Amino acid sequence: MIRSLGLEDLDTMYxxxxxxxxxxxxxxxxxxxxxxxKFVDNLDxxxxxxxxxxxxxxLVGFIFTSSSQYEGKRTAYNGxxxxxxxxxxxGLVQKMFKYLLPMFTENEFQQCILEVLVNNxxxxxxxxxxxxxxxxxxKCFKLNPLNFTVGEVSTDIMIQQITNPDWDRIxxxxxxxxxYLDSLEMINRNIKNETILEAFFNSQPAGYAIYQPAxxxxxxxxxxxxxxxxxxxxxxxxxxxxxxxxxxxxxxxVDCKSESMLIFLLNIGFVNQFDQYEMRLII
Numbered sequence: 158m159i160r161s162l163g164l165e166d167l168d169t170m171y172x173x174x175x176x177x178x179x180x181x182x183x184x185x186x187x188x189x190x191x192x193x194x195k196f197v198d199n200l201d202x203x204x205x206x207x208x209x210x211x212x213x214x215x216l217v218g219f220i221f222t223s224s225s226q227y228e229g230k231r232t233a234y235n236g237x238x239x240x241x242x243x244x245x246x247x248g249l250v251q252k253m254f255k256y257l258l259p260m261f262t263e264n265e266f267q268q269c270i271l272e273v274l275v276n277n278x279x280x281x282x283x284x285x286x287x288x289x290x291x292x293x294x295x296k297c298f299k300l301n302p303l304n305f306t307v308g309e310v311s312t313d314i315m316i317q318q319i320t321n322p323d324w325d326r327i328x329x330x331x332x333x334x335x336x337y338l339d340s341l342e343m344i345n346r347n348i349k350n351e352t353i354l355e356a357f358f359n360s361q362p363a364g365y366a367i368y369q370p371a372x373x374x375x376x377x378x379x380x381x382x383x384x385x386x387x388x389x390x391x392x393x394x395x396x397x398x399x400x401x402x403x404x405x406x407x408x409x410x411v412d413c414k415s416e417s418m419l420i421f422l423l424n425i426g427f428v429n430q431f432d433q434y435e436m437r438l439i440i
Contacts, residue, residue, distance in 0.1 A: 159256045162207040166216065167193065170209070173216040177239030182274065183431060196221055199347050200236045200338075206260060208253040210240070217241050218249035220257065225342045227270065233261050233440075234337045235271035238280075250280075254287050261440050269438040270337050272410065274431060284436050293435035294413040295336065300373075300406040304426035305398065307391040314392045315357045322353055327365045330379035333412035336435065339367075339376040351376065354396060356389045366393040373401040375408040390421055410435075 162170065171192045178185050187195065196202050203224045210218035221237035240249050261269060272295065273280050324341060337343065344351055344367055356364035364380035375397060380389045398404060410433065411418055423429070 158211045159208055159253055160211070161205050162202075162209045162219070162221075163204050164197070166209065167197070169216040170196075170219060170221075173209075173219055173241060174237065174239060176241045177219070180242065182276070196237065199350070201225075201343075201346050202236070203233075206233060206257060206264075208257050210244070210249045210253055212244065217244040218253060220250070220253050222257070223337075223343075224266070225337070225340070225346075227268075227337050227340055227342065228334065230267040231265055232337065233257075233266045233269045235269060236338075238271070250283050251287060258440070266440050268440055271436050272336070272433045273436060275434055281434070281436075287438065289436040289438045291434045292437045293336075295410040295433040295435060296413055296419060297409040297430050297433065298407065298411065298422050298427040299430045300398075300404070300427050302398075302404045302426075304428075305404075306424075306426055307395045308388070310392045310395060311388050313359050314363075314387075314389055315360075316392060316396045317355050317357065319353050319355050322355065322365065326362070327355070327379070330364060330381045331377070332379070332415040332418060335377055336410035339410065344376055352400070354393055356380070356393050358384050358387060358389060363387075364389045364393055366397060368397045368401070368406075370401050371403075373397075373403040373406040375406060378408070385417075391425060394425060409433075 171189050174192065200221065200223045202221050206222040206224060208220045209216050218240040219238070220235060223234040223236050225232055225234070238250060271284065271289065273284065328341070350369050350371065351367055352370055354366045355362060362381070363384035366378040367376040368374060378390065378393055398406060408422065411422070
C-alpha cells in the first residue's frame with residue numbers, strides 16, 4: 158500500500174530511513190531526535206506530499222518532500238528517498254512518484270527537484286525513467302581541521318553578526334544560485350538555527366556568510382567581486398571555525414561552474430567528499 162505520511166509515522170520513518178541507508182556510501186549516524194531535527198524541523202517535510210510504501214504495517218519505502226518557492230517556481234523538493242534492501246527491484250520509487258505526481262499537478266507545483274550521488278547509477282536510471290533530467294553538477298566539501306590554513310587576517314577586515322541583512326544587495330555577491338536546501342526561503346524557515354555574518358573592508362560591505370553553529374554547516378558564503386583576493390573569505394571562514402561547536406565544517410552543493418569557490422575551499426583545507434547531480438522534473 159502506498160499512502161501519504163504523517164507526523165504519527167515518525168518512528169517508522171526513522172526505522173525505515175536507518176535501514177534503507179545502512180548500506181549507503183555516505184554513513185548517516187542519526188539519533189531519533191537528530192532525525193526529527195534534520196527532516197521535520199530543517200527540511201520542513203510537507204507530510205501530505207510525502208509518500209510511504211507499506212508492506213503490512215511496515216514502512217519499506219519512502220519519499221520525504223519539502224515544498225517552497227525556488228527560482229520563482231512552486232517546487233516540490235525530494236529531500237530523501239529510500240527503499241529497504243529486501244524490497245528493492247520492485248519499482249517502489251516509480252510507484253510512489255506515480256502516487257505523488259497527480260497531487261503535485263493538482264496543487265500547482267511547477268517542478269520537482271532532487272539530488273543524487275553521481276555514482277548511484279541505479280537511482281539515476283530510475284529517475285530518468287520517471288522523467289527527471291540532470292540540471293547541475295555539485296561538489297560537497299568537508300573541512301579537515303589539520304589542513305585548515307588561512308594565514309593572518311588583515312586588520313582592515315571586520316566581521317559582524319547581523320540579524321537584518323540587505324538580501325537584495327548581498328546575494329549579488331554569489332557566483333551561483335544556491336541549491337534548494339540553501340535557498341533564502343529555506344534559510345528563513347530555519348533562521349533560529351542560522352547565524353548571519355557580514356564582512357567589512359575599511360568599513361565597506363564586502364562579503365557575508367550564513368552558517369549553523371551547532372553543526373558547522375555553511376549554507377552560503379560569498380565576497381563582492383571588487384573585494385576578492387584580500388583575505389575576506391578567509392576571515393569569514395576563520396570566524397565560522399572559531400564560533401562553531403564542531404570544527405568539522407561542511408559546505409554542500411557547490412556548483413561546479415564556480416571555479417573560484419572550488420579553488421578557495423581546496424586552498425584553505427576543505428576536502429571534496431562526494432559529488433551530486435541536481436535533477437529536475439518539470440510538472
